[in-house]
Amino acid sequence: MAIPEFQTFMRPVLQEVADRGPVLTRDLTVIVADRLGLSEDDRAEMVSSGNKTRLFDRVAWAATYLCQAGLLERPRRAVLQITAAGREALQSGPERITRAWLQEVSPQFRIFSLGAAGDESDANAVAETAAAALTPDEAIRNAHRQLDEALGQELVERLVTASPAFFEHTIRELLVKMGYGEGRHAADVLGGAGDDGVDGVVNLDTLGVDQVYFQAKRYRQDIAVGSGALRDFFGALALKDVTKGIFVTTARFSESARLTAEKLNKRIVLIDGAELARLLIRFSVGCRIRETYKVSEIEEDFFE
Template sequence: MSLPTYDQLMLPLMRLLSELDQPIKISDAADVLAERSNLSEEDLNQTLPSGKNIFKDRVSWAKTYLVKAGLIQQPERAYCEISDLGRTIDLKNLNAITNEFLAQFDGFKSFKFGKKNEDESEVKTLTDAESLNVYPETQTPEEMIQTTTELLKSNLKNDLLQIIKDKSPLFFERLVVDLLVAMGYGGSHQDAAQAIGKTNDGGIDGVISEDRLGLDKIYIQAKRWENTVGRPDIQQFKGALADQVAKKGVFITTSSFSKEAIESAKKSGIVLIDGNKLTSLMIEFGLGVQIERSFHIYKIDQDRFDEDNF
C-alpha cells in the first residue's frame, strides 16, 4: 500500500476534525490518521531528503490547503479545528477533496492563483484550470521541488557521462585524479597526478594516497568503457591487488557492473564506482559543474518569538 498524497488526506482530516468538539494539534491529528490508514510502520516512517516524515508532512500540507479554503481554522499555533464553513460541507457523501473542489472558495483561489492588487489586475495571468494543471495534486510543494531537482540532476548526469565518454582515456584518468583530490584523497594534486596512470601493472592504473600523509595507499583502476564490467575484470583487478599485497582498491568505470562483478567485489573489499555514481560524486564535489541558480526555503525561527528570550 502506497502513502496517500496530501490531497487524498484532506477528506480524512476533515472527517476527523468534524468528529471533535475541540481543537487538536496537527501532529496528534497526523498520528490518528496514521493509525486509521492501515499503513505499515515502514511506510509511515518514510522521510524526505530533508529528514521530514513524508506522511506527517503531507497531513500538514493538507491542513494548510484546507485552512486557505476556509474549511479549517487555527485558533492557536499548531492547533486546528473545523470551521463553520467546513461544517456546511456534506463530508459523508463526499468522495474526495481536491484542488479543483477547493477552487470554489475565494480564499483558496487567492492562495493558489494569486491575489489582486490595488488596481484589480491579476498578478497571474493563468486561468484557474491552467493553474491547477501547473500544480499537480499528488505532491506537496516540497515534494515538487525535490522531484524537479532530481529530474534536473538526472539530465545533468546523463549529459556529464556523455561528455566523459566522448573524451580520451587519458582525459578520463585525469578526471579521476581531479575527483579523488576533490574528495580529499591523494594529498596534493601533483602527487595524485604522478601516482595514477603510471603503473600499467596487471590491471592497476594508478596508486593514490588515502590521506595527506600517505600512510595508506588506494589502488585504482579507471576504465572509460561502454560495455558492462564483468566478474573476470574484477578478478583480474583482485589478482593485481594481491600481487601488490594491497588492502584497498577502487574500480571506476563510465559504464556499469554486472551482478556477478558486484558480488565478487564485495567479497574482496573493492569499491565500485559506476557511471551513475561517478557523475553523482562529480556533482556533489562540484567537479565539471557549476551552480546556475540557488534558492532558500525559510521556516519560522521559533526562538525569535519566544517572549522568555526578551
C-alpha cells in the first residue's frame, strides 16, 4: 500500500503514545508503521529532498500538530507523551483526526494554523490547505514543482518561436554552464551553410583533442523526432570522426528514435523538451531566481 497522507497518522500516533506512555519519536515511527501495516518499500520511500523518509516526515508532522493542539506534549527532547486533552480526544473525538477538527476543538491550534496574529482573513487559505491533506513541507515542494513546470513550459515555448541561431546559442550556453567545455573556445556554434549536419562543438579538453558535437532542433512540442534524424546525426558524427554526440530538441523522441540511439555504436545523448526545460531551470539559462525561502529546523546539538 502507498503511504497514507499525513492526517491519517494523527489518531494512530495519539493512540500509540497513550498506550505506551512516553515514547521517542524515532521509535514511534516504527510502531505506527507496524500498526498501519506499511511494507518495507513504503518505509524506505524518501521525500524529494532525499534527507529523510516520507514515513518519518509524516509521523513527525502529525506529532507536531497534535502537540500544537495540546493533545500531546514533549516532556524532553524527542520524547512524546499524551495529555488529558489527548485522552479525551481518543474517547470522544472522531475516528479520523484532521487539521480541520483540531481547529474546531483547540483555540491554540487555530492560532497556530492562522499565524501568530490569528488573522481571520487567512481562514479560507488555511481551509484549502487542510483540504489538500499535505504537510507544510509537502505543500512547499508541490508549489515549487508547479512553478517549475509552468516556467519550463514557457521556456520551451519561447525557444520554439525563437530563431534557429538563438536556439543553437542557447544550447551552447547551457552546455558550458553544465561544466562542459575547456579552453578559449569551450564551445562554438557551427550552424549554417557548411556545418556538415551538426550545429555546434564542445571541447572537452583545453586543446580540443576530445570533442562532442551537438545537434539542436526546434520543433513544436507535439512533434516526435524520428529515427531518420538520429541516423543523419550519426552520419554527421562519422564524418567528424568523433564518438560522442548530443541531440537536443524542444519536442520529444519517438520510441524508434530512442532505440536507434541505443543501437548505434556511438554515444548519443538525447535531450527532449521536458529534460531541456529541467536543465535550463537548474542551470539558470533563460531564467533567474526571483526569491529564495529559507526553511529552518531545530539544531539538536544546541540543546544537548
